Amino acid sequence: MPTPFSVDDFKGKVDSLYRLVLLAARRANQISKNESHGFGTVTRSKKSTVTALEEVLEDKVGYTTASDEDEALLD
Helix, strand or coil, rough: CCCCCCHHHHHHECCCCCHHHHHHHHHHHHHHHHHHHHHHCCCCCHHHHHHHHHHHHCCCCCCCCHHHHHHHHHH
């Protein structure tokens, strides 16, 4: 059984727990839309939420804020 995630695992990855939830939820929805589940098929893959959280930890998923975009425009 995999080790459960801790909030401390995500320090330095996101600026708040709220943003982590939004980011992981959005990515999990993208993953679940891309998976095809037909009747009678058995999949033993990880849940999309676990995959999304792992991707955040591995820096495969990121985010920008409005202030980041404003600073980029000024540069």
